[in-house]
Amino acid sequence: MMTTQEHVDQVMLQAGQAFDQYRNIDGKRRAAFLQAIADGIQADAEIIAKLAQEESNLPEARIKGEVGRTTGQLRAFAELISAGHWVQATIDTGDTSRKPLPKPDLRKMLVPVGPIVVFGASNFPLAFSTAGGDTASALAAGCSVIVKSHPAHPRTSAKVAEVIKTAMTETGMPPFVFQHVEDSSIEVGQQLVRHPLTKGVAFTGSRQGGMALVEAAARRPEPIPVFAEMSSVNPIVLLPESMRTNKELPKLLAASVLQGVGQFCTNPGLILALRGEGLDRLLDELAVEIRNSVPSKMLHRGIARIYSTLKMIALEQPGVSVLAAAAEADDEAFGAATVAIVSASDFISNAHLSEEVFGPFSLVVRCENVKELIEVVKALPGQLTGSFFGTADEIQAYDALARELQKRCGRMIFNGVPTGVEVCKAMHHGGPFPATTDARFTSVGADAIYRFARPFSFQNAPESWLPLELQNENPLQILRCVDNEWTFSEVMVVN
Amino acid sequence: MMTTQEHVDQVMLQAGQAFDQYRNIDGKRRAAFLQAIADGIQADAEIIAKLAQEESNLPEARIKGEVGRTTGQLRAFAELISAGHWVQATIDTGDTSRKPLPKPDLRKMLVPVGPIVVFGASNFPLAFSTAGGDTASALAAGCSVIVKSHPAHPRTSAKVAEVIKTAMTETGMPPFVFQHVEDSSIEVGQQLVRHPLTKGVAFTGSRQGGMALVEAAARRPEPIPVFAEMSSVNPIVLLPESMRTNKELPKLLAASVLQGVGQFCTNPGLILALRGEGLDRLLDELAVEIRNSVPSKMLHRGIARIYSTLKMIALEQPGVSVLAAAAEADDEAFGAATVAIVSASDFISNAHLSEEVFGPFSLVVRCENVKELIEVVKALPGQLTGSFFGTADEIQAYDALARELQKRCGRMIFNGVPTGVEVCKAMHHGGPFPATTDARFTSVGADAIYRFARPFSFQNAPESWLPLELQNENPLQILRCVDNEWTFSEVMVVN
Numbered sequence: 001m002m003t004t005q006e007h008v009d010q011v012m013l014q015a016g017q018a019f020d021q022y023r024n025i026d027g028k029r030r031a032a033f034l035q036a037i038a039d040g041i042q043a044d045a046e047i048i049a050k051l052a053q054e055e056s057n058l059p060e061a062r063i064k065g066e067v068g069r070t071t072g073q074l075r076a077f078a079e080l081i082s083a084g085h086w087v088q089a090t091i092d093t094g095d096t097s098r099k100p101l102p103k104p105d106l107r108k109m110l111v112p113v114g115p116i117v118v119f120g121a122s123n124f125p126l127a128f129s130t131a132g133g134d135t136a137s138a139l140a141a142g143c144s145v146i147v148k149s150h151p152a153h154p155r156t157s158a159k160v161a162e163v164i165k166t167a168m169t170e171t172g173m174p175p176f177v178f179q180h181v182e183d184s185s186i187e188v189g190q191q192l193v194r195h196p197l198t199k200g201v202a203f204t205g206s207r208q209g210g211m212a213l214v215e216a217a218a219r220r221p222e223p224i225p226v227f228a229e230m231s232s233v234n235p236i237v238l239l240p241e242s243m244r245t246n247k248e249l250p251k252l253l254a255a256s257v258l259q260g261v262g263q264f265c266t267n268p269g270l271i272l273a274l275r276g277e278g279l280d281r282l283l284d285e286l287a288v289e290i291r292n293s294v295p296s297k298m299l300h301r302g303i304a305r306i307y308s309t310l311k312m313i314a315l316e317q318p319g320v321s322v323l324a325a326a327a328e329a330d331d332e333a334f335g336a337a338t339v340a341i342v343s344a345s346d347f348i349s350n351a352h353l354s355e356e357v358f359g360p361f362s363l364v365v366r367c368e369n370v371k372e373l374i375e376v377v378k379a380l381p382g383q384l385t386g387s388f389f390g391t392a393d394e395i396q397a398y399d400a401l402a403r404e405l406q407k408r409c410g411r412m413i414f415n416g417v418p419t420g421v422e423v424c425k426a427m428h429h430g431g432p433f434p435a436t437t438d439a440r441f442t443s444v445g446a447d448a449i450y451r452f453a454r455p456f457s458f459q460n461a462p463e464s465w466l467p468l469e470l471q472n473e474n475p476l477q478i479l480r481c482v483d484n485e486w487t488f489s490e491v492m493v494v495n
Numbered sequence: 496m497m498t499t500q501e502h503v504d505q506v507m508l509q510a511g512q513a514f515d516q517y518r519n520i521d522g523k524r525r526a527a528f529l530q531a532i533a534d535g536i537q538a539d540a541e542i543i544a545k546l547a548q549e550e551s552n553l554p555e556a557r558i559k560g561e562v563g564r565t566t567g568q569l570r571a572f573a574e575l576i577s578a579g580h581w582v583q584a585t586i587d588t589g590d591t592s593r594k595p596l597p598k599p600d601l602r603k604m605l606v607p608v609g610p611i612v613v614f615g616a617s618n619f620p621l622a623f624s625t626a627g628g629d630t631a632s633a634l635a636a637g638c639s640v641i642v643k644s645h646p647a648h649p650r651t652s653a654k655v656a657e658v659i660k661t662a663m664t665e666t667g668m669p670p671f672v673f674q675h676v677e678d679s680s681i682e683v684g685q686q687l688v689r690h691p692l693t694k695g696v697a698f699t700g701s702r703q704g705g706m707a708l709v710e711a712a713a714r715r716p717e718p719i720p721v722f723a724e725m726s727s728v729n730p731i732v733l734l735p736e737s738m739r740t741n742k743e744l745p746k747l748l749a750a751s752v753l754q755g756v757g758q759f760c761t762n763p764g765l766i767l768a769l770r771g772e773g774l775d776r777l778l779d780e781l782a783v784e785i786r787n788s789v790p791s792k793m794l795h796r797g798i799a800r801i802y803s804t805l806k807m808i809a810l811e812q813p814g815v816s817v818l819a820a821a822a823e824a825d826d827e828a829f830g831a832a833t834v835a836i837v838s839a840s841d842f843i844s845n846a847h848l849s850e851e852v853f854g855p856f857s858l859v860v861r862c863e864n865v866k867e868l869i870e871v872v873k874a875l876p877g878q879l880t881g882s883f884f885g886t887a888d889e890i891q892a893y894d895a896l897a898r899e900l901q902k903r904c905g906r907m908i909f910n911g912v913p914t915g916v917e918v919c920k921a922m923h924h925g926g927p928f929p930a931t932t933d934a935r936f937t938s939v940g941a942d943a944i945y946r947f948a949r950p951f952s953f954q955n956a957p958e959s960w961l962p963l964e965l966q967n968e969n970p971l972q973i974l975r976c977v978d979n980e981w982t983f984s985e986v987m988v989v990n
Contacts (some may be wrong), residue, residue, distance in 0.1 A: 022901075023902075087651060091921055092921040104917055106917060106921035108921040111901075202680055214718055218713040222928040223816070223933070324762075402960070403515075403519065407518075410949070410955060412953055412954065413954040413955065414954065414955045414956045416599065416954075416955055420596065422599055422601060424587040425585050425603075425979060426602055426976075427601055427603070428951060430950070433718060433948075438720070439608065439951075440608070440720075440945075440950070443560045447950065450935075454925075454927075454934040455905070455936075456905060456907075456923060456939060457907070459911060460910060461907065461909050462887055462909060464887070465890055465909070481920060482969065486974055486981070
């Protein structure tokens with residue numbers, strides 16, 4: 001029998017060989033592969049949804065939505081690479097008559113980096129797992145992919161892997177372009193990250209899990225990027241006039257805290273506001289919503305237990321008191337909502353209070369004045385999102401506050417809650433550490449592909465050796481930057 | 496007196512405060528600052544060139560050229576940010592009537608990451624030092640910059656820093672946007688990298704130096720990118736027909752090996768070719784050029800000593816013999832050129848032979864057949880460049896070889912030498928490890944700015960709070976992706 005290390009060596013060797021073939025397959029053929037995966041998931045949608053529901057405790061409607069999101073993402077990446085613009089083709093034509101030295105012809109585009117190891121998320125057993133955004137974007141870029149099966153939904157993962165493998169064969173992709181490692185040990189994950197053939201890692205999950213991979217990668221002789229989307233409390237700032245006039249606010253906040261039993265990376269775990277009647281009234285109404293909420297089953301018992309523990313720890317911190325709590329269920333697998341409250345001074349002096357409590361929990365920080373409110377924002381670590389409820393005048397008046405918030409997050413939402421991540425090109429789902437390990441990249445939307453590509457320059461290459469994207473005729477009709485002008489035109493070479 | 500740590504704390508606090516102001520200053524004003532630095536360098540060009548010449552031993556013409564390159568880079572980045580297209584503005588307009596949920600308005604662009612620590616290169620005392628490409632691109636992106644003075648050219652560095660500070664005051668930039676740390680200890684460099692306010696590091700130099708910074712960064716609680724451009728042997732593959740017909744080849748190779756006493760990151764340290772008459776003739780001619788070359792003074796005694804040592808170690812490796820060597824000078828500060836030769840089998844079994852010998856040294860690897868040639872390429876670590884001399888037919892015939900080379904480098908040159916890096920948009924100066932620590936970014940050319948920026952999304956932001964780049968009217972007239980179409984037009988909002 002093989003040891004884990006022998007197994008990992010074999011998997012990575014296969015991934016390396018597959019990459020060598022796959023990286024030379026053009027965008028349209030790779031797109032057909034992604035479309036075939038989406039078709040396969042759609043064809044088996046009922047079986048897949050049933051498995052995912054059983055393994056994740058997520059409600060049917062949510063899982064069905066997630067099937068749609070998963071196939072939607074795959075098709076979006078297929079369209080992206082089929083169109084081809086994404087490679088950022090840049091051409092500087094040469095000039096053999098330039099003095100003192102001739103100017104070379106230089107053509108640059110993005111090429112794939114190599115085999116990518118993907119660790120799926122427990123809270124999105126489809127859209128951020130085996131055939132999720134990370135896998136789709138890495139395959140789209142031209143990388144081979146190794147998915148480590150998620151221990152919380154192994155059967156869903158295995159079924160989706162089977163669909164991908166069928167699509168791989170049907171569209172004539174090289175064997176092992178996608179591989180599924182069915183081993184839930186931490187050891188195998190570490191070995192995959194440390195393997196010399198691995199060129200990048202994508203992870204969605206806890207801060208502890210993400211940082212363990214970062215540390216494993218740091219022990220490699222060759223540095224590689226680890227894209228870990230980890231933890232965020234997604235602060236919401238409520239400004240006075242807005243609290244007074246926006247009658248929907250308490251219900252909106254409660255719905256965002258409770259959505260999906262709080263198991264979203266964009267769950268609002270922190271609400272910041274100035275002391276006053278407006279806040280008191282809002283909190284009264286928010287408390288009613290929270291108390292009336294019915295606990296639901298969380299993703300798995302482990303997550304429910306961690307939620308209980310972290311909530312308990314948060315509530316035990318100096319100055320923290322419960323504002324409202326739903327009645328606990330008899331079953332420890334259920335997560336009951338809680339909103340707590342603390343003063344700004346207690347919050348600022350205690351870094352634990354800005355740590356994520358994954359589940360339907362939120363902490364209100366009551367500030368005495370604007371100065372304190374700014375101090376609270378300044379005490380926050382990096383976030384995926386920051387939200388800002390205010391009238392037009394207030395947004396101008398609190399500009400300094402908003403700027404501090406902006407510095408600490410990847411997306412700022414005006415008069416809206418952070419949950420409900422729109423999948424589109426202008427979406428950035430990322431943010432300064434510890435929200436992610438690299439604020440320069442998104443894990444949602446078309447731009448997620450840029451995590452897995454590197455620029456490559458061809459100098460004086462014969463036309464026949466250039467990829468389609470860089471040939472004079474512009475056969476793919478993509479947008480290119482030619483001699484510093486953006487154009488869809490062909491290149492006229494004068495020599 | 497302050498300790499080093501207290502000094503670093505003060506510097507970084509100032510850099511953080513400066514960043515808070517500087518990041519909100521628009522591109523046109525930042526461009527005026529960069530232009531003022533270029534003007535200042537031009538005005539003091541004679542003094543600066545004289546200092547750099549004294550401290551680097553580089554010839555006058557080379558230093559004058561470098562002054563031009565330095566101001567050229569500063570002006571190129573000024574033009575880039577003045578035009579504004581670089582921020583990759585992306586807009587997805589909202590739809591309040593969408594069912595079941597309204598579609599938010601999302602607008603994304605690049606924003607600066609924070610204070611950047613720059614370590615200059617000894618071989619480019621101007622163009623890759625205090626006001627060099629790293630500083631210019633970080634300042635262009637909107638980051639504050641801390642340059643650690645280079646121990647090999649402290650007076651040049653101090654003088655250029657003075658010019659930058661004057662430009663800073665004259666153009667009304669916040670104090671401490673640029674800071675110069677005049678302390679050549681390794682300790683201060685480590686402390687700068689490890690400081691929590693530091694958000695990125697740029698380095699050009701030896702592999703040992705670069706990896707020390709990577710390791711310092713790995714000990715931080717918060718990961719930050721370290722862009723180190725370190726070591727590359729820039730393999731040149733010579734194909735048989737090309738060796739037979741290209742009569743310029745021996746002179747071209749010799750000139751590239753000898754240029755700047757071999758002190759370029761793109762110096763060709765490795766020449767790969769098939770055994771045969773063509774190679775024998777070429778080597779005879781190359782040997783004459785090398786033997787006739789006159790040793791020149793290297794950048795400093797330290798570099799000359801390391802060159803001698805590394806050359807000696809390379810020549811002592813099993814199977815390595817000297818093909819040709821210039822007579823050593825009496826002064827140990829001079830670097831004498833040497834070309835050595837080894838068989839493919841000896842090369843493949845000895846990883847030391849693919850390590851950089853910084854200076855006018857090159858190793859010829861004589862291969863018995865194509866299979867061996869491919870094995871040699873497969874044994875290479877990551878490179879900045881790979882060159883390929885062949886006729887049109889040969890390039891097609893040796894496709895598998897060229898693909899292997901491509902995988903290991905950032906730029907591939909056909910029928911040309913790697914030295915002479917054209918500064919233009921399509922240039923990629925980077926490559927897989929250990930050429931750099933992050934193959935996804937370039938340190939030369941306009942795209943170097945992307946190392947220091949992160950995407951940021953505004954959701955449903957009031958028009959008045961949006962930066963100019965994202966406002967409906969497109970006041971800067973930049974290229975934007977609006978609802979998935981590339982356009983220079985304004986956005987029509989229907990609500």
